[in-house]
Amino acid sequence: MTDTVSSFSLSIRDDKVAVITMDIPGESMNVLKASFADEIDAMLKQLANDSTLKGVVFISGKKDSFIAGADISMLDACQTAEQAETIAAMGQQMFDRLEQLRLPVVAAIHGPCLGGGLELALACHARVASSSPKTVLGLPEVQLGLLPGSGGTQRLPKLVGVQKALDMILTGKQLRAAQAKKLGLVDEVVPESILLDAAVKKALAGKPRREAKKQSLLDKLLENTGPGRKLVFSQALKQTLKKTQGNYPAALRIIEVIQTGVEQGYQKGLAAEAKAFGQLCMTSESAALRSIFFATTQMKKESGAGDAKPRKVRKAAVLGGGLMGGGIANVSATKAGVPVRIKDIAEQGINNALKYSFDILNKKYKKRFISKAEMQKQLLLITGTTDYSGFHNVDIVVEAVFEDLSLKQQMVADIEQHCAEHTIFASNTSSLPIHKIAEKAARPENVIGLHYFSPVDKMPLVEVIAHDKTSAETIATTVAFARKQGKTPIVVKDGAGFYVNRILALYMNEAANILLAGEPVEKIDRALVKFGFPVGPVTLLDEVGIDVGAKISPILTAELGERFAAPAAFDKLLADGRKGKKTEKGFYLYGKAAKKGKKLVDESVYAVLGVTPAPALNSDEIASRCTAQMLNEAVRCLEEGIIASARDGDIGAIFGIGFPPFLGGPFRYIDNLGVNNLVATLRQLESRFGSRFTPCDTLLKMAEQGERFYS
Ligand SMILES: C[C@H](O)CC(=O)SCCNC(=O)CCNC(=O)[C@H](O)C(C)(C)COP(=O)(O)OP(=O)(O)OC[C@H]1O[C@@H](n2cnc3c(N)ncnc32)[C@H](O)[C@@H]1OP(=O)(O)O
Structure with missing residues (x-):
């Protein structure tokens, strides 16, 4: 018997196991949409009312994917936090009903099982995964500035323990089947060819009894006692704040919501989860991170040269x-x-x-x-x-x-x-x-x-x-x-420095100018890390090589103008044999001179540069000066056709130099700042430091006409 309701089909096998196959027509991947609520409701009722059934298997009809999570476009279309909260709560209720079925429900997973897809699988009583490298399991919502909103923050800690759940949800990492099995996230890993059979067998074996996991004494103390858990959460908070510099609100809400569930019970945890999900959905950070998903998905389809077809590369x-x-x-x-x-x-x-x-x-x-x-x-x-x-x-x-x-x-x-x-x-x-x-x-x-x-x-x-x-x-x-x-x-x-090195060079030069004016090395680096870059500009220069920077600078200056000239004092570094990390001599201490676990400035660098450190700027001023140059140059690259679009400029800066993803890239950031505000900042810096800060024509025109890069 087959009862097809568009995206889901329910068939009952001779052995009385119901197989639900999810296969959204016309789409390459399954995603969860609020509009499925009625179909799922009808299916759950049918399952609950059929007393002859022995089990249920949930599988995907797509060739190489299970479920890629909730539909991100649907979340993007939410106008209010309440709307997004309602979507999360609907998912929670559906998955609760699935979990509460008297029948054993088994998820048969092949391909990506992410976000809401994994939350659905977590609500099943067991999970069997294919051993294919295409199978990955994870809760990547944090990478969208969100948290798992349909029970993931509550079910995962119960299944794998608080510490491992925190790690998985805070990083959004994706696990292969074997790793997921080791973690206790899936029960069985089998070849793809026998996935359905193995899942049916599992369903017929009844609901598995989850035995208490073997834990080390330390884990027992940390996970099973009140003070232990408090320590786990406070450590997670401390590390997260250090890592995110407070720039990613989702990470903090994840810790808060998991803690609520652990300390106040499942229902309170769910309520907190849905509420936080709704609020996070409305943040500018999540909007920016979602825009990266849409941009990269769109870019995957582009040939880079109109209708041209690529030749196959065999070797x-x-x-x-x-x-x-x-x-x-x-x-x-x-x-x-x-x-x-x-x-x-x-x-x-x-x-x-x-x-x-x-x-x-x-x-x-x-x-x-x-x-x-x-x-x-x-x-x-x-x-x-x-x-x-x-x-x-x-x-x-x-x-x-x-x-x-x-x-x-x-x-x-x-x-x-x-x-x-x-x-x-x-x-x-x-x-x-x-x-x-x-x-x-x-x-x-x-x-x-x-x-x-x-x-x-x-x-x-x-x-x-x-x-x-x-x-x-x-x-x-x-x-x-x-x-x-x-x-x-x-x-x-084709132009000197192309895009990424061109915008990076000015940013680094400005950091060098600030350093030569007396700001301490570590303060400059801290300011830009606080802004959201993965490392500060001085650290980056040490990593890339001071000699490499010195080689590129004259080429850019000759082609693009004086604003690219590196400060002359930097020649003294090379004369002193300082090429950076590779020679263990640069701005920071390396090798034997370094202290383990501590990044220390090589104070002798100031004498080489002829500078006496005298802090005068606050961290926002430092970040604003370095990034103003970068933003201005990014727009100039668009103006000159070096990059084809603001979208490419945003993705290039985020993926090439780690421009803070939560800001969505230079162009989205300018939109959020307001073009006229950036022009005002540049003008003010121009009056103090000269023409390297002169705003480019496009920015001036856009400020005048009140335009933005994105609609
Ligand atoms: C309530 C919940 O907790 C909230 C959530 O679940 S939020 C969503 C969490 N999930 C995610 O972040 C996963 C996002 N998706 C991905 O990372 C990747 O698409 C993937 C790893 C699954 C597959 O990558 P890849 O094979 O390269 O395929 P890709 O081109 O990206 O995607 C194929 C199609 O699926 C779509 N898609 C994939 N995941 C989607 C999602 N979650 N929402 C909407 N569309 C999605 C893409 O837009 C694309 O559509 P198109 O063919 O019409 O353009």
Whole structure:
């Protein structure tokens, strides 16, 4: 018997197990919508009234996904906190009714099971997950500035313990099936081919009795006693405040709501959860974070070059086995899943690149994230050479050698000689113009920029830089390849510094100017971390390399003007052998001189710079000066067509340099500040510090006409 009610179908098997299949017609993924309430209500009634049934299995009809959570567009459309609270409460009631069925209900999970999807699975009496790498379980609401609103904050701590639940909900991390099993989140992990059978068997076995988990003595004290739990919550609060600098209200509400449930019981916990969910939905932080979800989802569909179709990349190559080359080879093999050939002038370079991938994969293997066989399979995809053997059938070559124009031009010639007609030459340059690299090419249409950020395996952004002659097919193929590598690509125009380094350079320069005027290093860094950046600008300069900054600055100054000139005093740092962390000599102490667990400024740096530290600015003034430059330059990049849209500029800044996600990126932030307010700030700084703060034409025009970047 099959009774189809659009998104859900209920069929009853001969063994009297009811199978509910969720499959929203016309959509690639299942999401939970308030409009399903009537269908679910009817189904729950049918299940409750059929006394012949022995169990229920909930499964998805989509090929590779379970449920991706509540429909974020539906949440975005809420006008008031009460509306969002009602949506959360409706979900809570549905899931309560599911849990209260006399029948054992089992969730059969394959593919993403996230947010409201996991909350539904938590309301089931047992969970069976497929062992496929496509299966991930998590409560990522915090990444949207929200909290799990349909019972997740109450059921997860009961199932896996308060500490583990706090960790999962506060980070929004997604677990593979094996990890979820270890945590106690799922009961069984089976191959996808027998998922339904295993879930049916589980349902027929009756509601599982949850035995008390084995806990260490410390965990018993922390989780099962009043003072222990108080300590857990106060520690969580302390760490969260340190990590978020108070910029993410959702994180604080998560702790509060879980604590309410633990201390005052399930019903009070649910009420607090729905209320907080409604209020968080209305915050500017959540709106900004949701906008990132919408932007990245939209970008996944774009080819980067209109209607152009990408060519399939079956094999890739990397020139240079350094840190960048090793990282690029790694994501090509492990994420894009294609064989990669690394060429270096020395065998040592190849070994380094191979070790880069080995170390990452070995860590994943040790954490049980991948099997040994998977690790070996991925490692075997990477091979090395000191000549061009194995290059004849490569579809894309990514060059990651020194920033030397003639060397790069020579590599283009070599690739044209040793590879196929269609082989793309992608340069990972961070500063050289792509048209110059392509200048002597026989096939300039195959030459493109593909700018990664370090560390490559972690940083989500790449800039794809087309020069005038790059073909649409080359752009589309490079964009598609970068996406397969797990990156979010933005296509930018060929110009010094492209987008990300251009806006970053001015921000760093301003931090340097502030430092030279006497503000202490740690104060500048603290101010920008408080603003929401992951690290401060001085720390970043130490990480990137003071020498690297010094190399880029003259190129930007020559191409774009004096505002990019780095303060002259910075030359003294290089003369003193200070290149930053890599040489264990920079603004902070490293190696033996450093104190474990403490980041200390190398006070001798002030004498080298000829500065006597004398704090005069407050943290807001420091942040405002550094970011005003960055915002102004971001708009200039839009004005010059370096970036195609405010959306690309926002995603580029967030994913490339960690611009605070809760602000939604430079353009959304300007909208929130008000263009006229930013212009007023720039004018005021201009009157004190000169033309580097002069607002760009677009900002002036927009201020005059009262315009915004987003409607
Ligand atoms: C009350 C609850 O506690 C509140 C919530 O549940 S809030 C929602 C929590 N869930 C999430 O944050 C998950 C959001 N989704 C994702 O991270 C990713 O989409 C994913 C990992 C599930 C899949 O990624 P991927 O395979 O690359 O597919 P992706 O292109 O992103 O999505 C496919 C489609 O599903 C849509 N989608 C995915 N999750 C969605 C969601 N939660 N709401 C609305 N649409 C969603 C996308 O918009 C896209 O739609 P389209 O094809 O019409 O453009």
